[in-house]
Every structure is written in C-alpha cells, then in structure tokens.
Amino acid sequence: MQTIKQYLNQLVSQALGKVADISAANANVITASRPEFGDYQANGIMAIAKQMKTNPRELAIRVVAELDTVNEPLVASFKIAGPGFININLNSKALCERANLIRQENNPLISTAEQPSTIVIDFSSPNLAKEMHVGHLRGTIIGDCLARVLETKGHRIIRQNHVGDWGTQFGMLIAYLQEVSADTEELPTRLADLETFYRAAKERFDSDPSFAESARQSVVKLQSGDSVYLDIWKQFIEESLSHCEAIYSRLNVTLSRSDLCAESFYNKELEDIVNKLDNISLITVSDGAKCVFLPEFSGKDGTPLPTIIQKSDGGYLYATTDLAAARYRYQKLEADRALYVVDARQSLHFQQVFAVARKAEFVGPSLSLEHIAYGTMMGADGKPFKTRSGGIVKLKELLDEGVKRAFDLVTEKNPQLDETLRRQIAERTGIAAIKYADLSKNRTSDYIFEWSSMLSFDGNTAPYLMYAYARIRSILNKHEVKDNNYSITLLSSNEERNLLLKILQLSEIVDAVAADCYPNQLCNYLYELAGIFMRFYEACPILQAEGEVKISRLALAAFTAEALAQGLDLLGIEPLEQM
C-alpha cells in the first residue's frame, strides 16, 4: 500500500504535470507545517511556476481545478494559500477506512519496497584488542537500527561486523599474555578486564625495549602462520568476542556470529588487490610505499594526496583491506548498496577507498557505496571526550549505571511491585534510555557525552515512549477483548483525528529513514506520536465511554500500541506491559 504522502504527491504531481506540460513535475507534498494549513501541503507549484515564468497563484488555481475534476475520496479539499501553496485536507472517514483496512485485513502498517534490494551494512566493528567503550555505542545501535528498518522494508540485509582482529597490537597482547601466564587455561580470568590488560601490555611495550622486540616478533610469527601463536591469537579473539556478544545481547542488537567478517578474513585477498592495481598502472611507488594517486585528491597547490596500499616493509593497511571488502560486497555478496556505519573522521579514507575501488573496477556502477558517518563524541567541555583521569568509560559501566538509576526510579514510582519485576523493568528502561539518547540525535553532528542526558527518563526519552505503550496495554488488558475485532469509526475530537493520522504516517517516516539513514527522524516521529497519544489519553476517556465511541477509542488505542511497538522495535527497543 502506498503511503498517503506518496499517493498525494503522485496525485498532485500528475495534475501539475498535465497543467504545466512538464513531464517530471514534482508537487513536493509534505506533511503540513502548521495544523491550520490542513493535513498535507504541496510546495512544488511555486518552483514550477518560476520555471515557466508564470504567476504561481494562477498556476495553483489551474492545478486545483484539474484536481477537482477527479472525485478523490481520500481528499476533503484542496485549498490555495499564500504565494501558491496547495493545502490538502483529508477526509476523516477515508482515514478510518484506511486504518481498518490495515488492522483487519492484515496489511502491514509499514509498506514494503516495490523493488527489494541487497544491502550490506557494516557496523559496530569494534577492535578486539580492547574492551568496548562508550564510543562504540553509536555505530553499533545506528547500524542495528538501519538494519532493522531496511529489513522491515523487505530488503535482503547482510550484516557485516568487520571487527579488528589483526595487526601489530595483537603481537603485543600475545607477547604480554605469554609473559604473565604461560597457561592459556587462565585466559578468561586474565581477560576479564580487557581494558586493563591492554593498558598493562601497552605500558610494557612503551617502557621495555626487549618486550617491544618480542612483541614485534610475535607479530611476525603470527602473520607467518606459526601454529602456536595462531592458537593463542584465536583464543584471545574468542574471549574478546564473548565480551562483545554480552554487550550486544544486553543492547538487543541483532548481531551474531554469522555476521562476523573480521579484518583477517581478507588477508588472503590483499596481495591480489595490490597486483590488480599494479596491472592497471594505478600504483606509484613513493618512498618505498605503494600508493595510488588520484587527481581528485590533490590539494590546491597541486600536491597529490596518496592512498597508501602497501607499506615499504611489505605490510598492508586498512585501505587495502577495505578495498578487498568492497570487492567482496560487489562480487560475492552481489550488493546493491553497501553502507558503512563508521565515525565521520574516516570520511576522507572512505572517499579514497570508494574512488580507488571504482577506478580499479573492484565494484561496478550498480553498487552504491555509502559512508554513513556519525559525529565524534565530546566531553562536557566540548573537547574530545575523556574521563577526569584521562581514560575512557566502558560501555558496560554506562549500561550498569543506566540500569541502576532505572531501578531506583521504578522502586520510587512503584514500590509495590516485587523486586524481580522491578529488576526486569529497570534493565529494559535503563538500556532503552541510553540507546534512545543516542539514536535521537542527528548522527552527523558531534555529540556531548554526559551521564545526565544519557540517563534521563523524563521528556523526550525512551521511557516516555514505553510509558505511553504501557498505559495503552493497561487499558487493553482491563477490557479483555480481542483488539482487531473493533473498528475505528468515529473521530469526534481533534485528539482522535490527530492520533489516527499520525499513526498512518509511520510508514512515511520509515521510508525517509530507509533512504537517508537518519534514525533520529524515527525518534522524532515516535516522540510526537506518543505525545499526541498522551493528549488523547487526557482528553478522551476510553473505558468510561459508551457504545460506538468506546469501541472506536479502544481500537484507536490498540492501533497506537501497534505503531509504537513497531516503531520501537525498529529502534531496537522492547516495550513493557507494565512500568
């Protein structure tokens, strides 16, 4: 089923195209910017009038005249306003019919794409040498949200967790592991606090030249495939992965073992990547390193910017790996889109990798390569984030703190609930609040890490949305009737009508997120939806109402719960029946 916006845009665009005799006329229909303008508005008339060098109001009059020749049941009126806007009011009865069609005929609230495609999403991708910290939160949950959204749209989603499991630091860690304990049985204990382990190893590396030397030798042995070293490495990776999985599970993130595609997966491809680039004369050796110089990456003074593909000592770099990964997405995974949910600081790197990949035809034009960049985490002082001691905050610590605060709150609000239930509620709401605090911000801007805003439960937060859901469930549970038997038939108040229209717009927002990959749009929508529900809840008694009004309101409440649950699910947040 088309969304209302799609439908109206098509309708008005066709009329506009007919009247203006322009084939690609876009009426640019959006939801009305103010309630007094109606439900939707067409903004495109003025742009076309300018193109035609004609009066926009006159053009609008002709478009509306054209629209009025069609008896369109969904639309109550088209009205011209201002310099040439067309304000659109919808027919309330038609809205009810549309809603009941979705509820009772098992049509999805979120429409699926006409053309399913294969989309690879690279996200989370922690470095397995260290423990996950708060900086990993964004990429992990934004990627997860996008995967859920695109999957719901009916696309084939291939999640790729491109974890860092290779390189010099693993030599250091293995050397340190051997030094402190020859017995690998102790590994889990040793690595219980991965971060501390890493720091200790780093300290040894920096302060003791002989240790640094043995670390370097470990790398060589590891890379040459020495079975003893490889074995330790594997155990190390395994242990570190189980740390990550514990976090994913708590965060309700849809990443599993089968989504793993570590850096080392591409090791055997790297030599070939360099050879292919060499064969087409893209490689220039500069100071002993193999580089690709592309004209689009030269500075204004003409000095070209290299993409280093192979170090002078023969080692490969992450550009090499990313080229192999891009080729894999195109050739093996046959993707139409490849999304890389990665920190914005790597945007130059991705521009270069994408350009080289295209130049070398590692990927064809059918694959869209997209860096889904997100902002850097800052401290409260606006400078790059560090704790007072100069360290980092572990992701686990943040989650624990969120759950603890949620437990205190639920205990204060609902002391009569038994403790097990309060613990469950706290786990859900605490973690949801943290995720939502991050997802609800525009991903491209840098963001401030603050305990207080991260762990807030008031206002525009996940608990607010979950609370709206719990209120509805509470009503529906009291009534004990199968929801879908009821129809939405009366929109006797503005609150009811606003709520219904908003629910029907979920699909429009999901389309926007699927196209542009901004989860905060979905958060904004859900916050507005919950807010409109709260107003409905205050203004319109449900269980106390009678007859058809009661039935219709119950159905509307059930429909709201459905929209909220689906929206929250796309954010990776599970609502509660009670809180």
Added chain:
RNA sequence: GCGCCCGUAGCUCAACCGGAUAGAGCACCGGCCUUCUAAGCCGGGGGUUGGAGAUUCGAGUUCUCCCGGGCGCGCCA
C-alpha cells in the same frame, strides 16, 4: 598549509532536502491525581539561527568572505 564537519533559547537538540509565525526536552515559574499508570497533562517566560554580504516571491537550510570550535591529511586502524 590543504581539505572535511559544525556553530540555532542558559544547557542538550529538532526543523521532512529552499516554504508560510524557527520547534521540543532539561532547567526555572504557575496550575492539574476520590475518574483508564503524574516516568504524565495544561499554561508562562526565554531567539538578530556566530557575523557580514549575495542569489529570489521566500534562506537556519544555497554561494562568497570573516570569526570561533572539532576532525582529518605517506607507511596505526
């Protein structure tokens, strides 16, 4: 030096891709629980969208310059 991103209310952020009177939350002030969960609802104050130009019916959004902040840029990932 070159390049990318950002600057919106005291604080944290929106603003559907150039649209109509720039909106929320937090904080602050005032009202609403014998009626479906007060993690809520209603009301109030608070803005030269960093500054100056330009483009046009119309600019927070596009362009130029300036100021301020962040981040990248040859052998880490």
